[in-house]
Amino acid sequence: MSIFHAILLAIIEGLTEFLPVSSTGHMIIGSSLMGIASDPFTKMFTVAIQLGAILSVLVLYWRRFFPKGKTLKELLPFYLKLLVAFIPAGVLGLLLNDYIDALLERVDVVGYMLVIGGVFFLFVDNIFRESENAPDREITFPTAWKIGFFQIISLVPGVSRSAATIIGGLAQKLNKKSAAEFSFFLAVPTMFAATGYKILKFYTAGGVFGSHEITLLAVGNIVAFIVAILAIKSFVTFLTRHGFKLFGYYRIAVGTLILILYYLGVGLTIV
Numbered sequence: 001m002s003i004f005h006a007i008l009l010a011i012i013e014g015l016t017e018f019l020p021v022s023s024t025g026h027m028i029i030g031s032s033l034m035g036i037a038s039d040p041f042t043k044m045f046t047v048a049i050q051l052g053a054i055l056s057v058l059v060l061y062w063r064r065f066f067p068k069g070k071t072l073k074e075l076l077p078f079y080l081k082l083l084v085a086f087i088p089a090g091v092l093g094l095l096l097n098d099y100i101d102a103l104l105e106r107v108d109v110v111g112y113m114l115v116i117g118g119v120f121f122l123f124v125d126n127i128f129r130e131s132e133n134a135p136d137r138e139i140t141f142p143t144a145w146k147i148g149f150f151q152i153i154s155l156v157p158g159v160s161r162s163a164a165t166i167i168g169g170l171a172q173k174l175n176k177k178s179a180a181e182f183s184f185f186l187a188v189p190t191m192f193a194a195t196g197y198k199i200l201k202f203y204t205a206g207g208v209f210g211s212h213e214i215t216l217l218a219v220g221n222i223v224a225f226i227v228a229i230l231a232i233k234s235f236v237t238f239l240t241r242h243g244f245k246l247f248g249y250y251r252i253a254v255g256t257l258i259l260i261l262y263y264l265g266v267g268l269t270i271v
Contacts, residue, residue: 001042001216005034009042010049010220014227017053017191018184019235020121020163020247025110025254041213044202045220050191052221056228057184064185081139085148085165085182086189092152100155107262113158114255121163121248128170136178143172147182151190158255161190176239184232 012030016023027046031037058065064078093100103109125132139147150168154161162183169179203209209217 001036001039001045003216003219005031005036006045006216006220007223008034009046010052010223011227013046013049013220014053014056014224015231017050017224017228018057018162018187018232020117020160020166020244021251021254022110022114022117022158022160022163024157025114025258028107028110028258029254040202040205040207041216044198044207045216047195047198048217049220049224050195052224053228054188054191054195055221056225056232057188059225060229060232061181061184065188081141081144082185082189084141085144085151085186086193088145088148089151089155089190090193093155096155103157106157108259109156110158111255111258111262113156114251114258116255117159117163118248118251118253118255121244121251124167124170124248125243125245131170131173131175131179134173134175134178136175139174139178139182143169143174144182146172147186151186161187176243177236180236180239 009027009030012026013023016026028037031042031046036042067075147165147168150164150171151161152164153159154164162180165183165186166176166179169182170176172179174182
């Protein structure tokens, strides 16, 4: 992998991680077209640069994570709600790790999930119409727990973690803004755990972190951080004004492209 490859993949990560379009599907296309998808370092890199995306959430919402003047006791409920929401997918992901890894080898699954999710997005605004004008409200523990179960669906590649958790929030009567923001918050423990696991797995398998690899990771995380900040700020505004339909058409187009390339025998490799 070159610096150029690292920058391009980081841009893809930053743009797609928090949008309901499946960053996995985009990483498949990007890394395959670059011819680096099968490299073990690439597979680790595409997960490790999520750290930059995580940092963007902490920077944009630092007043929620580290509000001035609040004690740890006052902050504890917020962090515990994130933990409660993380547990379902975290536990199931650990228990079914081998099965999920096998599923991650199925490029066609990614394509089908993108298309199915895209079709659903064409109707989701009408399905949750009653939540459209709901006021912003504090997430309760039961609500966090239920959203956490929606995150389980995102263990299937191509579903999109943000899509699953935002829909989970809407199903709990949250408005689009509140659902999207909680999805961002939940990404912090979820992506941190996934990144740590992937780096450890790469290292224990004999992967090397030389100066070149460290430089690539540093560049990738910086770029992903900057792009993710722009993507998050734009997404919340767009979602509240225009809804999911455009994302639905986009998912259908990307999923269809993946399936066409897959069935034509073009070498797409899951990352």
